[in-house]
Amino acid sequence: MTSARKRETGILRLYRTCLGLYPAEFREEYGRELYMVFVDRWREVQSPLGMARVWLESLHGILHEAPKEHLHMILQDFRYALRILRKDATITVAALAILALGIGATTLVFSLANGLLLRPLPYADPARLVAVEEYSPKDPNESRQISFPNAVDFAARATLIQDLGVFSGGSTVLRSDGEAETVIACVASDRVFRALGVAPILGRTFTREDTAPGGPKTVILSEGLWARRYGRDPQILGKGLPMGSATRTVIGVMPAGFHFPDRAELWVPIQNDPAKSARTDYFLSAIARLKPGVTEYRATSELGALLDQIHRENPAANNNWLVRATPLRIWEAEGYRKQVIALLVAVGLLLAIACANVSNLLLVKASARSREMAVRSAMGASRRRLLRQLTLESVVLGLVGGALGSGLAYLGVPALLSLIPIELPRWMSFAPDWRVLLFAIGVSFVTSLAFGLAPAVGSSGVDLTTALKEGGRTGSGGQRQRFLRNAMVVGEVALSMILLAGAGLAVRSFYAMRSQTLGYSPEHVLSLQLAYPPARYPDGPKGRMMVQRLTEEVSALPGVNSAAFTTGVPLHDGWSRIYTVEGRPRDLKDMPFVNHVVIAPGYFRTLGIRMIEGRDFTESDFDQPHILVVTQAFARENWPNESAVGKRLRFGPPVRNEPWHTIVGVVADNRHEQLKQGGRPVVYLPYNADITPASMLISATGDPAKMASSIRTRIAAFDHDIAITHVFTLPQLIERASWQDRFLAVLLMAFAALALTLAAVGLYASLSYTVSLETREIGIRMALGASASSVQSLLLRQGVLLAVAGLGIGIVGALGLTRLLRSQLFEISPMDPITYVVTPLILMAVAAVAAFAPARRATRVDPVIALRWE
Amino acid sequence: MRPFTLSRDTFHILVALAGCDRHGYSILQEIDERTRGEVRLSPSTLYSAIKRLLAEGLIEELDERPDPEHDDERRRYYRLTRDGKRAAIEEARKLEKLLADARATGLAPKRA
Numbered sequence: 001m002t003s004a005r006k007r008e009t010g011i012l013r014l015y016r017t018c019l020g021l022y023p024a025e026f027r028e029e030y031g032r033e034l035y036m037v038f039v040d041r042w043r044e045v046q047s048p049l050g051m052a053r054v055w056l057e058s059l060h061g062i063l064h065e066a067p068k069e070h071l072h073m074i075l076q077d078f079r080y081a082l083r084i085l086r087k088d089a090t091i092t093v094a095a096l097a098i099l100a101l102g103i104g105a106t107t108l109v110f111s112l113a114n115g116l117l118l119r120p121l122p123y124a125d126p127a128r129l130v131a132v133e134e135y136s137p138k139d140p141n142e143s144r145q146i147s148f149p150n151a152v153d154f155a156a157r158a159t160l161i162q163d164l165g166v167f168s169g170g171s172t173v174l175r176s177d178g179e180a181e182t183v184i185a186c187v188a189s190d191r192v193f194r195a196l197g198v199a200p201i202l203g204r205t206f207t208r209e210d211t212a213p214g215g216p217k218t219v220i221l222s223e224g225l226w227a228r229r230y231g232r233d234p235q236i237l238g239k240g241l242p243m244g245s246a247t248r249t250v251i252g253v254m255p256a257g258f259h260f261p262d263r264a265e266l267w268v269p270i271q272n273d274p275a276k277s278a279r280t281d282y283f284l285s286a287i288a289r290l291k292p293g294v295t296e297y298r299a300t301s302e303l304g305a306l307l308d309q310i311h312r313e314n315p316a317a318n319n320n321w322l323v324r325a326t327p328l329r330i331w332e333a334e335g336y337r338k339q340v341i342a343l344l345v346a347v348g349l350l351l352a353i354a355c356a357n358v359s360n361l362l363l364v365k366a367s368a369r370s371r372e373m374a375v376r377s378a379m380g381a382s383r384r385r386l387l388r389q390l391t392l393e394s395v396v397l398g399l400v401g402g403a404l405g406s407g408l409a410y411l412g413v414p415a416l417l418s419l420i421p422i423e424l425p426r427w428m429s430f431a432p433d434w435r436v437l438l439f440a441i442g443v444s445f446v447t448s449l450a451f452g453l454a455p456a457v458g459s460s461g462v463d464l465t466t467a468l469k470e471g472g473r474t475g476s477g478g479q480r481q482r483f484l485r486n487a488m489v490v491g492e493v494a495l496s497m498i499l500l501a502g503a504g505l506a507v508r509s510f511y512a513m514r515s516q517t518l519g520y521s522p523e524h525v526l527s528l529q530l531a532y533p534p535a536r537y538p539d540g541p542k543g544r545m546m547v548q549r550l551t552e553e554v555s556a557l558p559g560v561n562s563a564a565f566t567t568g569v570p571l572h573d574g575w576s577r578i579y580t581v582e583g584r585p586r587d588l589k590d591m592p593f594v595n596h597v598v599i600a601p602g603y604f605r606t607l608g609i610r611m612i613e614g615r616d617f618t619e620s621d622f623d624q625p626h627i628l629v630v631t632q633a634f635a636r637e638n639w640p641n642e643s644a645v646g647k648r649l650r651f652g653p654p655v656r657n658e659p660w661h662t663i664v665g666v667v668a669d670n671r672h673e674q675l676k677q678g679g680r681p682v683v684y685l686p687y688n689a690d691i692t693p694a695s696m697l698i699s700a701t702g703d704p705a706k707m708a709s710s711i712r713t714r715i716a717a718f719d720h721d722i723a724i725t726h727v728f729t730l731p732q733l734i735e736r737a738s739w740q741d742r743f744l745a746v747l748l749m750a751f752a753a754l755a756l757t758l759a760a761v762g763l764y765a766s767l768s769y770t771v772s773l774e775t776r777e778i779g780i781r782m783a784l785g786a787s788a789s790s791v792q793s794l795l796l797r798q799g800v801l802l803a804v805a806g807l808g809i810g811i812v813g814a815l816g817l818t819r820l821l822r823s824q825l826f827e828i829s830p831m832d833p834i835t836y837v838v839t840p841l842i843l844m845a846v847a848a849v850a851a852f853a854p855a856r857r858a859t860r861v862d863p864v865i866a867l868r869w870e
Numbered sequence: 871m872r873p874f875t876l877s878r879d880t881f882h883i884l885v886a887l888a889g890c891d892r893h894g895y896s897i898l899q900e901i902d903e904r905t906r907g908e909v910r911l912s913p914s915t916l917y918s919a920i921k922r923l924l925a926e927g928l929i930e931e932l933d934e935r936p937d938p939e940h941d942d943e944r945r946r947y948y949r950l951t952r953d954g955k956r957a958a959i960e961e962a963r964k965l966e967k968l969l970a971d972a973r974a975t976g977l978a979p980k981r982a
Contacts, residue, residue, distance in 0.1 A: 030917040033894050033946060037913040040895040061912025069918060 011055065012039060018059060021066040023073050025385055074392070077385075081393040091365050092397070095358045099401025101754060102354025103447060104408030107440045109340075109347040109747075111413050114439075115430040116336045121329055122257060122427055124197025125289075130296050131331035132164060132286040132303065134323045144331070145282040146323075149274040150310060154286075154323075155191065157306050160299045161325065164288035165191030166270060169261055172244040173531035173723045174229065180723035182531055183225060186264040195289045196260055202226075203237045203252030206269045210251070213273040219248035220267040223256040244268075245534035261285070262425035279310070279317035280578065280588065280653050287328060299325040316655045320589035332427065339744050342820050346502055349495045350751045350758075351443070355451040356488040356495075357762045362394070362455035363485050364769050387456055394452025395445065402444025406432075409440070419743055421736050454484055482770075486802055489759075489766045493806020494813060496752070496759040497843055501814035503752035504835035505821055505828055506745040513738060513826040519670025520570065521608035522730030524561070526704035527569040530694050530715070531723040543692030544622060546719075547600055550696070553714050555602075559701050560711075564602035565693040568595075570672050570730065571737040576680050581638055582648040582660060591653075594634070595673055595682045598691045603684070604629075604667055606699045614645040614665030617686040625688030629665040634681040661685070675737050676826050695726075704729045744824060756843065759806075760850040767799050767854035779863040788859035795858050799851025800844075807840050876961045879911055880919050884928065884950060884958040891932055893945040894920070920948065928954035 015038050019031050041054050085092045120126045132154065134146050146154075148166065155164035167188040174181050190206035199205075201223065210218050219241060221230070230236055240247040248268065259265070270284075290299055303323045311318035330337075373386055381389075413430050530550075537546045547565045554563040568574050574595035580586060601617045603609075612632055621627060628649070635644035648660040672682045687693050700707045708727050715722055728736070735742075771778070778791055818830045828835075876884070886892060886900040894916055901909055911919075923929040932947040950958070972978040 026921070030921065034913045034917050036945065037895045037898065037916065041898070041913070057910060057912045058914065061914030064912075065914040065918045069921075 100404035102351045103405030107409035108412045128290045129328035130325040146286045148277040152274045160294045161288040163191040163195035165189045166284040175242045182725040183265045200252035210269040217248045218251045220252040222265045225265040259426035296325045359451040360488045366455040390456035395448040398444045398448025406440040490806040492759040492762045494810035496755040497810025498814040499752040499755040500839040503748035509825040509828040510745040525730040526698045529726040561699040562606045563698045564606045565600040567598040567693045577651045610668040612666045621686035629684040764850040783863035792855045795855035803847035887950045891949040
């Protein structure tokens with residue numbers, strides 16, 4: 001072969017390869033022609049220049065035309081898909097409704113997950129922010145805090161983190177320029193602002209001088225507070241604002257949207273002296289910024305080494321505690337993560353059910369279309385083209401369903417948020433963003449492929465002769481299609497079972513929690529917090545006078561049974577300290593924690609907490625405060641076989657040698673700190689010259705909420721500078737404390753109900769279709785003497801069999817998956833027998849109902865008509 | 871039938887087919903010769919246009935070969951349909967009108 005000839009063969013082969021850029025259909029139709037024309041052209045030129053020109057022209061032609069052909073073909077298929085979808089309007093609408101619900105619910109839950117777990121926090125370079133917390137190796141999930149002197153040492157010595165700052169949330173009362181108002185405040189060190197990388201819009205943030213013990217009384221305002229209360233006064237800097245117990249000078253205003261932590265509206269500098277604070281008192285939170293390239297693991301191991309060093313230098317403070325740096329994102333979302341994951345799994349199952357359901361619809365439709373497919377195939381459409389056509393139909397369905405679903409999710413977010421009775425931290429934002437959008441599109445695509453695949457493969461591979469012979473009417477697609485349909489139904493029932501079990505557990509747990517014995521009677525109790533001017537009522541006789549007078553005045557109101565002051569209303573995190581029982585010294589690292597509540601006489605009566613042994617506090621205990629009332633559980637734990645009354649214990653680390661407290665009474669156990677199990681035991685101390693409690697509990701004869709205004713009036717009459725905040729009835733507090741469990745239960749219930757409906761519809765549709773296919777067979781049976789009831793029971797049996805198969809698989813799956821809920825469940829095992837008896841029964845009942853209608857229809861088949869039908 | 875706008879290339883193909891039925895390469899040659907090489911269609915452009923003209927019914931594929939003597943068994947021949955002829959005439963008229971307008975405004979030389 002000459003080299004010219006070789007070159008020609010090469011070029012021709014190359015051209016043929018390039019033709020591969022065309023869609024297969026076009027290539028099959030015109031590929032040979034194109035090639036021949038190219039060959040003609042090529043052979044007609046002689047000069048290399050001419051050859052180059054022909055080659056470039058031809059290549060340019062392909063590159064220019066091939067994409068257009070692809071687009072053209074897709075548009076054509078798309079138009080065809082729309083026509084088909086319009087033609088089968090019923091199926092299309094049903095499929096769209098199911099998809100919209102499935103994708104909508106999924107996108108909705110994803111929006112929650114996005115807001116809670118994914119969306120970056122609104123601070124500079126948020127991925128480098130960490131929370132630093134110390135914790136006991138005994139319960140690593142308990143502490144989220146740090147001790148002040150340790151924080152100072154970490155900040156000074158750590159090389160892998162920078163700007164370790166400490167803060168603590170709280171509230172303060174503003175008294176100038178208008179009504180007294182309680183605002184959410186934060187005590188923070190100077191480095192908090194540096195760590196967050198946020199600059200004020202006015203003035204400055206704190207400096208070392210501000211945060212020195214005895215330093216100047218300064219304050220930073222949030223933009224919102226500055227606008228709301230001070231009308232954006234540009235001269236605000238340098239002004240003195242009376243708040244809390246002091247007048248503070250405004251030194252800065254933070255930008256809009258900055259509310260660290262959670263919902264803070266103003267910041268005051270921390271001015272504690274770290275040297276005077278115990279290394280084992282954990283009352284601050286800490287954040288820091290990782291240096292570039294440092295992981296939280298490396299930071300944690302450095303901090304751990306530093307803590308060891310601190311413990312070596314201060315052996316008396318060595319309690320074996322550990323320290324860790326946790327990404328701030330994870331630290332903030334800690335209380336929500338497990339529930340969000342459980343919801344994501346649940347909604348994923350729901351989506352799978354929706355897919356199976358739509359798939360089933362399309363399978364039915366595909367059987368009816370097998371003739372169409374055969375005809376198109378006979379007319380030269382390749383299997384690939386048919387497959388693409390069917391896939392495109394699914395994708396159109398999926399995308400339209402996804403768009404509808406995204407709309408539902410968009411509307412659903414506010415509805416979901418309205419289920420939440422508490423004020424969420426400001427960093428949580430559930431507005432749709434690109435992640436949600438991308439997710440919705442992705443889910444729609446994946447969903448389309450998931451539900452479209454089986455029907456598409458099934459019907460594009462249809463056997464020509466059978467399909468044409470069978471005719472459109474009974475083109476059942478045979479055994480394989482039937483198997484597929486049944487498999488879908490079984491799958492739907494199984495997934496529904498898992499969801500039902502999860503929902504059942506969540507609901508049972510919620511009711512168990514809400515119907516438990518609380519140890520107090522919340523029904524008629526109102527709680528409120530007072531913010532009194534500290535200068536007017538300093539701790540001591542003046543504070544005592546206020547507590548006594550207000551208790552008397554409020555108790556005297558008509559409709560009030562009793563009233564009492566306390567430092568902590570039920571279901572609020574308390575202040576806990578370590579303690580030692582007299583005669584049983586323990587090593588610092590083994591010392592347990594107990595929660596302190598300081599109360600005025602009347603507290604137990606107001607809450608209806610039973611006195612078991614000993615006595616309640618009296619007014620005279622004010623002057624001899626080293627006494628205690630403990631709960632039964634605490635007494636039993638420490639003195640299992642004897643009375644606790646008369647025993648003594650002491651708070652704080654041994655080195656501090658605090659005074660001994662004598663137990664004078666024992667009260668019934670009660671859920672003071674949290675509704676769920678766990679939590680620390682509680683001991684009660686009498687109010688005294690060191691502490692003036694500021695929360696008030698009022699027991700009313702009727703609806704406590706209705707008492708609020710008369711109580712307000714009475715307190716204002718006593719002193720109108722006392723601000724009243726946090727007015728809640730105890731049932732409201734319980735509601736607020738259990739909203740996450742209710743939220744989980746409500747959502748899981750909704751998903752389970754949807755799942756059940758979809759599964760029932762799936763079962764119903766599948767059996768109905770079977771009946772319509774087997775009309776002839778049923779007719780023959782009946783003509784041969786089968787009774788209507790035997791035909792009916794045959795079909796019922798078929799439905800029940802499918803349901804039972806699904807149930808079996810579902811129960812196994814549920815036993816595996818509901819373990820995810822374990823940590824969320826209250827006194828209910830993930831294998832709760834009642835749930836596993838009741839939910840399958842519900843499912844079976846629904847399945848029987850769904851199977852009944854088609855079975856009944858079958859009995860009405862008239863043999864004569866049925867036989868003529870064929 | 872919805873109006874079909876003829877591109878310049880498509881019009882060239884219709885014109886090439888106006889005289890006699892042709893196969894693809896012959897269409898290209900005809901255009902080439904008639905325009906003295908000024909208009910050169912690539913095979914790709916040609917067959918994309920042919921596909922569309924067939925779909926629109928402006929041309930049709932022949933079942934039998936018109937010129938058995940010089941025929942190549944494998945080639946497909948195309949013929950202008952009545953609709954195709956009408957469309958080509960319509961297009962020619964439009965071009966004529968456009969040319970007349972151009973002349974009237976002095977953009978093109980007056981006819982000799």
